[in-house]
Amino acid sequence: MSTTKTVERVTVLINPLAGHGHAPVAGRKGVARLRDRGVTVTEIIGTDADHARTLARRAIDDGTDALVVVGGDGAISIGLQAAARSGTPIGLIPAGTGNDHAREFGVPVGDPVAAADVIADGEVQESDLARITLTDGAVVWAGTVVASGFDSLVTDRANRMTWPKGPMRYNLAMLAELTQLRPLSYRIELDDATVQADATLVAVGNGRSYGGGMQICPGANKTDGLLDVTVVGFGSRARLVRLFPRVYKGTHVDLPEVQTYRSRTVRLQCEGITAYADGDRVGPLPVTIEAVPGALHILSHTPA
Structure with a gap:
């Protein structure tokens, strides 16, 4: 609207x-x-x-x-x-x-x-937001993607590094995490199902992209009152490297190791994993994420 x-x-x-x-x-x-x-x-x-x-x-x-x-x-x-x-x-x-x-x-x-x-x-569009609730009751609002798994481990590592500066630090952190790639045991509670998965990462999208245009949740619609969930199953390092370029076009969801779901509420559990939203640290899993319709008003020329 x-x-x-x-x-x-x-x-x-x-x-x-x-x-x-x-x-x-x-x-x-x-x-x-x-x-x-x-x-x-x-x-x-x-x-x-x-x-x-x-x-x-x-x-x-x-x-x-x-x-x-x-x-x-x-x-x-x-x-x-x-x-x-x-x-x-x-x-x-x-x-x-x-x-x-x-x-x-x-x-x-x-x-x-x-x-x-x-x-x-002055053209104002309405949009959903994702409301993230941590175990201590704290609430964080997110507009794009809630990331967890391999990508959040990379960000954790990059944040601990003092050298080098700029994007290269993230690239080195990614290489380091690739050498330690392991299956992450997730429990994903959706509106009408519970999914147990050994995954590389799980992303929950109110919007389609993160990281500067990586369309990790390409089907997400920020006005439908639902969250899109992308689960990348665990595979080899080579498979993950081949998958990575496809994320920019959103075609990774066509691969057999990638599963997608849609739900109003999502609860993520995975020991030792941190959630990030809109690129910022939110806190350790478990978290509960809920789509809140019309929570954001934004000045935009493009219908939301």
Whole structure:
């Protein structure tokens, strides 16, 4: 569903580290364009993620017309925690390395002026969000994919590494995890079935992609009230390496070792595995993930 909102004043949250430090440049261009369009802009920069969430929630409570996030999927995740179910729309000025949220909603990537025009035009789309509940009762909202298994082990390792910097660190972490590849024993509880699987990874998608366009859940529809579950069964290292390029086109789901499911609620259990959502660490499994219809309002030109 699409509505039009008059956008007169917005709060802009900038992640200065996004896109290897390019976010402030994109932010300046986007903010200048918003002001050219007659929009009053208040800028906020948190000292850390918790502080940024507090500032964003305060802006929403104070009645900002929109919360605009400048950065990548990690920064957008901060905005989601503040804006979920609030009715206040989020606007995106993509400035990260992945930008999966922006691609999902058709927001221009690499053009902060065009992204600012989307915000000023005021077309609001409704979208589902995934609500993740940890064993301690903590709740995290996710817009794209909840990842667990091989990919989360790689991210765990990369986060522990101090060298090298940049994408190469992730590549080295992936090579290291490939040498230790092992079956992961999952219990996956769906609405109408329970699946036991020795898997390489399990991804739960509200959206289709993560990691900068990897369509791990290619059939996901962010307005159907359901989550898509992709289970990659355990296989050899060579098989996993052959599967990897197909993820960018979403054709991996046609392989016999890949199973897909659809469910409103998903509970994942696997000892020693951490869940990540929108690229950020959520916490150890087990977690319960639920599709919440209409939890997100987002400024977009593309119907959600």
